[in-house]
Amino acid sequence: MNTKFGVDFRWRYLVCPAPGGGRPVDKFVAELGPEAENDLAAILEDLQVLERKFWRRPQFDILHGNNYHGLGEVIFNGDNKTYRLFGWFGPQRLCFTLLVGCIKKRDLKHEMDEAAKRRDFAEANPKLLYAFTFDISPSSKTGK
Amino acid sequence: MSSRIGQTVATQLRVLRQRKDMSQEELAKALSTSQNAISRLENPTYGKASISTLKAVASFFDVALVVRFAPYSELVKWTNSLDSDSINIPVFDDDLGFVEHRLAARARAVWSESQYQKSLFDALDLRPTGISSNSTLRDIASPSKQAEGNVSVPAYHDPKQQPITERASATNMIEITELRRRVKKTRRTYRRALGKPA
Numbered sequence: 001m002n003t004k005f006g007v008d009f010r011w012r013y014l015v016c017p018a019p020g021g022g023r024p025v026d027k028f029v030a031e032l033g034p035e036a037e038n039d040l041a042a043i044l045e046d047l048q049v050l051e052r053k054f055w056r057r058p059q060f061d062i063l064h065g066n067n068y069h070g071l072g073e074v075i076f077n078g079d080n081k082t083y084r085l086f087g088w089f090g091p092q093r094l095c096f097t098l099l100v101g102c103i104k105k106r107d108l109k110h111e112m113d114e115a116a117k118r119r120d121f122a123e124a125n126p127k128l129l130y131a132f133t134f135d136i137s138p139s140s141k142t143g144k
Numbered sequence: 145m146s147s148r149i150g151q152t153v154a155t156q157l158r159v160l161r162q163r164k165d166m167s168q169e170e171l172a173k174a175l176s177t178s179q180n181a182i183s184r185l186e187n188p189t190y191g192k193a194s195i196s197t198l199k200a201v202a203s204f205f206d207v208a209l210v211v212r213f214a215p216y217s218e219l220v221k222w223t224n225s226l227d228s229d230s231i232n233i234p235v236f237d238d239d240l241g242f243v244e245h246r247l248a249a250r251a252r253a254v255w256s257e258s259q260y261q262k263s264l265f266d267a268l269d270l271r272p273t274g275i276s277s278n279s280t281l282r283d284i285a286s287p288s289k290q291a292e293g294n295v296s297v298p299a300y301h302d303p304k305q306q307p308i309t310e311r312a313s314a315t316n317m318i319e320i321t322e323l324r325r326r327v328k329k330t331r332r333t334y335r336r337a338l339g340k341p342a
Contacts, residue, residue, distance in 0.1 A: 009228070035147070039188070042151035049228045054159050058187055059151070077189050078147075 011048045013132035014097040016088075016122040025132070028085070028101030036078025040085065043076050047096075052089070067116045072096075075104075084108065086115035091126040098132055147188075148219065152231070153198070154188040159232050160205045161186075175200055206235040 015025045032040065043059045055072065063071040063086070074085040082104040088097045099118040102111045122129055161171050161182075168182040175182075177197075184190045185197065195211055202209035222230075234240070 038147040039151065042147045043155075043188075045223060045226055046151055046155045046231050049226050049231055050155075050159065051228075051232070054162060054232065056158065056162065059155060 009049075009094060012092075012095045013044060013048070014095055014122075014129040015132045016097050016099050016118045016129055018118070019121050025085075025098045025101055032083070033079040036076060036081070036083055039076040039078045040074065040083070043074055047074070063112060063115075065112075068112060071099075071112070071115055071119060084111070086111065088115070088119040088122060090119075091123060091129070097122050097129055148223065150188040150191050153193065154186050154190070156231055156233060157201060158186045160201075160207070163232070164205075171204075175204060205233075206237070207233045 015023070018024050029037065029040070047055055047060060057075075059075060061073050061075060063073060070089050072087055072089065074087065076083050076085070083101065084104055085101045086099045088099055089095070090097060097119075099115040099122070100111050102108065161168070166174075168186070169179045172179045172182045181197075185193055185201070198209055198211070
């Protein structure tokens with residue numbers, strides 16, 4: 001039982017569509033290799049039942065900077081690459097909205113700015129957000 | 145599967161440490177290892193934690209460690225039933241699963257103590273008139289209740305215990321006071337003989 005809330009709880013993962021109407025996060029996840037997908041699933045499942053104060057490195061990090069308020073990144077690995085999935089703590093309590101995914105590289109400013117834009121879009125259009133469903137059964141893709 | 149093991153163990157360890165407000169360095173010192181070793185353990189991609197290291201960590205944080213082979217379906221079942229306690233592991237004292245066991249153990253301890261006291265009376269032939277062989281020390285040692293004649297023994301002392309038919313009366317209070325003094329003295333002697341604090 002969770003000590004903070006006194007009841008069992010789970011974070012809800014939502015996805016923000018692109019302002020133009022596409023589903024970039026779904027596409028990003030679909031293109032991940034099995035190893036990366038499994039790693040992402042394991043991290044999201046573990047974080048789902050943890051209080052926000054335990055959302056920390058190496059699996060998660062908060063973005064710092066004036067423009068990045070409320071943003072964080074899920075850090076995961078697979079297929080010899082490190083990935084980042086940017087998200088936002090909102091629009092409601094116990095919600096984390098996935099915004100942009102990318103492969104880690106030296107300069108992620110463009111992706112971070114894109115995440116900030118989508119955060120603003122998500123905040124203004126909460127009805128457009130949809131639930132992130134992550135079915136990671138052993139048969140999905142190739143790996144166990 | 146390796147992702148799940150690596151991620152969960154690393155996350156659990158990090159949460160256990162952060163819950164205690166410990167730095168990696170402090171934990172390393174407590175486990176007589178290096179900060180680098182702790183950092184590696186908390187890295188989900190490390191994957192080389194030894195069972196002995198994990199046992200030491202479990203012992204330090206007072207949590208259990210389960211390492212065994214199991215069918216994949218069990219892993220899926222476990223994943224599907226994840227809750228806060230699965231990752232943010234409660235220590236032994238906060239483990240709600242043990243509360244009932246602990247209460248039962250406490251009841252057993254109380255019962256054993258009363259049995260010990262009764263056997264002491266029998267052995268020393270200290271039973272005053274008006275006290276039956278089923279009376280507990282509580283019956284004998286509470287004059288006010290005895291005077292009222294309504295001593296009740298909680299059910300957890302012994303469900304099989306017969307109702308007490310005889311009660312101590314106010315007339316033998318002096319005898320009881322003397323008895324209590326002698327019992328205390330005898331207990332002290334016994335405890336000293338057993339090497340326990342009096």
